[in-house]
Amino acid sequence: MSIPPTPAGPALEFDPPLSPVMRIDCPVRLDYTIAAGREQSRFLRAMSRGHLLGRRCPECRKVYLPPRGTCPRCGVMTAEDVEVQPRGTITTWCVTNVPYEGQVLELPYVTASVLLDGADLPFYFLIQGLPADQIRMGMRVEAEWADTLGPTLDSIRCFRPSGEPDADPASYAEHV
Amino acid sequence: MSREPCAVIGVGQTRHASRRKDVSIPGLVREAALRALDDAGLTFADIDAVVLGKAPDTFEGVVMPELFLASALGAAGKPMMRVHTAGSVGGSTAIVAAHLIQAGVHERVLTVAFEKQSESDAMWALSPRIPFQPTLVAGAGGYFAPLVRSYIQRAGAPPHIGVEVAVKDRLHALRNPYAHLHMEGIDRAMVEASPMLWDPIRYLETCPSSDGACAMVLASERAARGAARPAWVRGTAMRSEPTMFAGRDAVNPRAGQDCAQALYREAGIDDPRRQLDTAEIYVPFSWFEPMWLENLGLADEGQGWRMTDEGATALGGRFPVNASGGVLSSNPIGASGMLRFAEAALQVRGMAGEHQVDGARNALGHAYGGGSQFFAMWIVSEERP
């Protein structure tokens, strides 16, 4: 196929001169199939049956929940299942007041670092059931499970105060 | 040891702003790079290698942008590297560049760091929706607020310390023409009246989100001959630790302590509180000033807030911190760490202009990233090692 030559037209003139291009929109969509790792998959499957399954490090004996595949401190694969209780102690917390893209929770909301009984690492959960200004370190909370359980963290709707007396500060001192 | 001396002979940065709509990404990095080259009296042709740093590629939506920026930074036919160590990246990028000189591989290295967050959405870039993972934590503030709360409790610090830092750094920024935030009339009442975003962190106690870049020309002793006022690199250090493990102290992380001690050792500093004159410390939330002063060994544990409270860290105080206005006044994330390193160099070169610390001879540049787990630091001096 031969391409005809472009006809020579009059030179383009702009009066006033064109302003520079300050912005172009280039939407990019990339789709990913995210795969949970082996250990995370075990954890999620247990969660869909209403259990919290942590993993113990064979070297330092600490229990990780959710499991991270390895003990990040020792650099070895965690190797032993440990059932962790759906209640624990608040070690620290945060009230979020700032809207952001992808936000699903109504503002303001409280998230807390909860040290679950039987685990050695606190984990973030949504806290409900009391005003934000009454949350404190050492407060005891328990999980409220969702109506339908599945292989997702949404199986726990939130944590609520359990009514137990506050935990002894020594029990969570190294997590503050 | 066979370490060659390394000097900073050129420093450049852009005007930082929330949206630099007037330039493209290549335009932004060239603005900083050309200023650094001008300062060094060099051109791209004189440069042996380019080391580029920035935070996650999702911030601009360009995969490995050093590839398309090679021409804009005069790197064609030269070695080019791209460093990414989370928030500490600006610092570690400068260190990788310095190591090329110190190893005797190159004579003149251009190092550049940037972020142009306005071309994407930083909150989205930091908190993508991943299936089966919680989306509870909104951006960096949601992660760091609990650490601040822990610090306040441990140190017994009065609540106004965060406010004081926020005011002090913005007052410093009024003396820095490149700073993003120029808040005339900033005072404690203004900060206290700003909304509580992530309790206990108020809006004006957080860093802005900026477009900006920073660049430095690093040179060997031979190449630095004849350079006006070089800043000599006396020591560099990097340390990393895992994000979380049982028993980790994320408020006063050991990686930061170890990094500082290794740095002082390499720089031949026995008493940093006496021998350092000023520091540029990565403080994205105001409370991190006292927290890092303690972590760096510049204050006793639990006492860092007293330095702030006494005014020691303000310009004119006995140990000015972030005379440039710091991250609280300009935060092009990938470049923020390099700005700390570059501002430290400007101080010991006596070229910091209105925010010059009188008689600064030894200065610390500090950067951190991730969950307070990646640290990069250097000490620069007017005196050759």
Next chain:
Amino acid sequence: MVDVAIVAFAQRPSVRNAVGDEVELVQPVIQQALEDAGLRASELGFVCSGSCDYLIGRPFSFVTALDAVGAWPPLCESHVEMDGAFAFYEAWVRLQHGDVDTALVYAFGRSSLGSLPIILSQQLDPYTVAPLFPDAISLAALQARALLDGGRATERDFAEVACRSRRAAEGNPNAQLRQSADVEALLGAACLRPPLRVHDCPPISDGACAMVLATGERARAIASARGRAPAWVAGVDHRIDPQDLGSRDLTRAPSAKLAAERAGAHRAPLDLAELHAPFSPQELILREAMGLGPQVAINPSGGALAANPMMVAGLTRVGEAALRIHDGRAGRALAHATSGPCLQQNLVCVLEAR
């Protein structure tokens, strides 16, 4: 310069859709490399890794991967958003300071989670080229077409590279594609992106590898205790070309040529070269650029055509070359890594037994 050698190398078999997250992918190879060198993480003088966030569509993937190392007490550690071969380079530079004598380098990549050819299109100029989404296979096809149109190669040459690579991979248990029909049969297949056929393109691979470097006496001690020759780094260099596809002669790789010269590739004869050429025509371009004649065995491992885990495949070339020095199969070897569209950036390393 300080003498640096590769003393241990470990890799996992490349597969599509590997089971496991980044940590589970990379921890076994790190552990294997460290055990093989008789080191614990806490003894390491330096650690450096290479990876790319966009492969898994999440920022800070290298942060999670650090969980696999056991970085406690804290380590002197760095990361490049590049192929692991460039992390190897950073580690080599760090060891030149002489104050530390060991380094760990690792790389990981999961190319199977997203659409790799499209993800790579986002490496291009974001204003004028990336919005057109030119995928990586199409760009390699442009390069191949230019090679054919210039009369410098034929489609048969491409097929011969592919056939030889996949057959060489039969001896490599970590390779993903390990057999090939003969050249005639390959040429009978339809084109994927003309003039490229499926056999000219790499597989989609997930993988990880790890390497231990040591200096001088330390390297000799580690290697001799394991009955292997240290793979000494005789030279290493890397260079980048402009990206703009319209202003480049896509049939040449000037940065590869320059890097090979600077690395001293031809100071003595080479026994073999491990080239990171994901598409078969790229091997021809690289051989010409680096002046590799018929006496140099190319890609005895099968190369990137047999397994191409992104961010890992370049470091794997260095590792495969080192393994052949370790056991005496080669006395002098060249390893190469590439990055960017159409061989834009190239690293060359020369390894020697002494």
